[in-house]
Amino acid sequence: MSDCGCDKARADLEAFVRGEESFCQTAQAEIREHIENCPGCQNEATVARTLTDAVHRACSDEAAPDDLRLRVIASLRDVQAEPH
Template structure:
């Protein structure tokens, strides 16, 4: 493993927190975060913000809208 540096760790932080990067990059960023208090702080803020947004976004579409979307998807799939 190699320390990816603050700039790269911060640039890829959101993807890292959502597990949307390859395992090698994930390992490099994890290693950097373990050894960099400034980036640890930034990761903590980003993680806290992401969790707050996720908690606030538990709304569901009305049942009728959901059924209309599913029906339309089935029509499109049947046409192909």
């Protein structure tokens, strides 16, 4: 497998750590392999994972205010009702 390089790994690190599906499996594997073999990128990945996990934990109990939630639902219904 080819090495994707530090620039590529760092550019896509946040999305990779969040597990976004925007990457094909090959790109994910290349970034994973690079991170496993590059101490600098390994450190950055650890920091990114730690921050991502901390933000997720901090926000997991948050709920949108009722009025905002209702406005979002109404907007989604309006968009879905529009003819395509």
